[in-house]
Amino acid sequence: MTPEIRRVRDDELAAYVDALSTAFLERPDTVKVAEELRPIWDLERTWGAFDGGRICGSFRSWATELTVPGGARLPAAAVSAVTVRPTHRRRGILRRMVAAEHAAMRERDEAVALLYASEYPIYGRFGYGPGIRETAWVLDATSTSFLGEASGGIQLESPDEALRDELRAVVETWRLRVAGEIRRRDFRWDFDLGLRESAWDGRWKGFLAVHRGASGTLDGYVRYRATQKWEHGQPRGTLEIDDLYALNDDAHAALWRLLAETDWVATVKAERRSLSDRLPWLLTNARAARAEDVADGMWVRLFDVPRALEARGYEREGSLVLEVVDAEAPGGRARLRLDAGPNGTTCRPTDRSPDLTLDVAALGSAYLGGYPLRYAVFARGGADEHSEGALAVADALFRTLDEPICTTFF
Ligand SMILES: CC(C)(COP(=O)(O)OP(=O)(O)OC[C@H]1O[C@@H](n2cnc3c(N)ncnc32)[C@H](O)[C@@H]1OP(=O)(O)O)[C@@H](O)C(=O)NCCC(=O)NCCS
Secondary structure: OOOEEEEOOHHHHHHHHHHHHHHOOOOOOHHHHHHHHOOOOOHHHEEEEEEOOEEEEEEEEEEEEEEOOOOOEEEEEEEEEEEEOHHHOOOOHHHHHHHHHHHHHHHOOOOEEEEEOOOOOOOHHHOOEEOOEEEEEEEEHHHOOEOOOOOOOEEEEOOOHHHHHHHHHHHHHHHHHOOOOEOOOOOHHHHHOOOOOEOOOEOOOOEEEEEEOOOOOEEEEEEEEEEOOEEOOEEOEEEEEEEEEEOOHHHHHHHHHHHHOOOOEEEEEEEEEOOOOOHHHHEOOHHHEEEEEEEEOEEEEEOOHHHHHHHOOOOOOEEEEEEEEOOOOHHHEEEEEEEEOOOOOEEEEOOOOOOEEEEHHHHHHHHOOOOOHHHHHHHOOOOEEOOOOHHHHHHHHHOOOOOOOOOOOO
């Protein structure tokens, strides 16, 4: 029998968690996790595949907001908990769940969907393209010192509710400034700061250092965990950064310096960071900071292409007619005239003949400025240039001086 795709009911949540944790090869206490998620998850966005009453697939999203180049924000759906049971894989169940929730996203007028791909080959076929390049910075703290004087202003703190609200304000200020960042969910804060135990992950037990500027306002913080290691009586410990936000260069330098200069520490590691992080430029020996595991971060799927293209900023002038191939669009494609530039942009449906035909997933890769469009098109079978040089014009148009980054994983 073909499994039924429908929204999950409240009393099915424990079975839902069992299905998705099985596909993720994890074994949490499913009843406790379901209790914890019940007030948090929006069941309108929570889809299951049901085979004779047994849940064999999961797919959900949550509402967020994406900051785009130039600082505008778009309503976005963040996709997670995507699984199909090992017994039911490769029968088109994921494809049917995608269809159901994508239709709901369009009805909710969400301009864009976002996700992190467990495996690279899964999502291109559904219109998603890797939209952000990220890296893990690994600092060999034993082979460098920092340029300049330590500026102070740092305290180690124990998280409490008042401090949580100050940290939240820092992240909120940051995410409005930086293309690729999304609005975080409020409920995460208590888990992330160890104020509340998570039924899935346990209680976060790490350290928190905050930076305050001359006025006393909190303008940066780092949340991190330590692993001790000793070799031949020598300290070789590692600090792993869970969050590092700094609203100015002083705070950024002071926070990295604190970690690198902590006794017993040989290595400091920070995942999900921008490749153009300023870290190497803080050091007397820039090679002590290595960008490891450069990889695709968040993926981007444009639904409302004209709205998305009109919302973002452009650093150069350019005009062209794009034909965007999208299996989910009426007729399988949309033709749009884009007149873009630093002083304003319009993007409207048109009947004019196209300059460039390309896949919506390639546009998702270039949208935030994370990847060159001229490379991204190859992942989706190439682009058709109907006017000479159209791909080069589009490629230059979508580039941004600042690299986008998303520091929130979901
Ligand atoms: C990834 C997963 C959800 C796919 O579910 P599924 O029901 O087997 O997928 P479908 O049968 O609907 O596949 C749709 C298409 O995607 C392809 N596909 C699915 N998963 C793929 C993978 N991991 N690698 C390559 N291609 C994949 C299928 O071959 C199929 O291609 P086709 O349209 O050309 O025939 C499932 O394998 C799973 O739960 N994996 C483990 C958990 C995981 O990685 N989840 C994703 C988290 S981001």
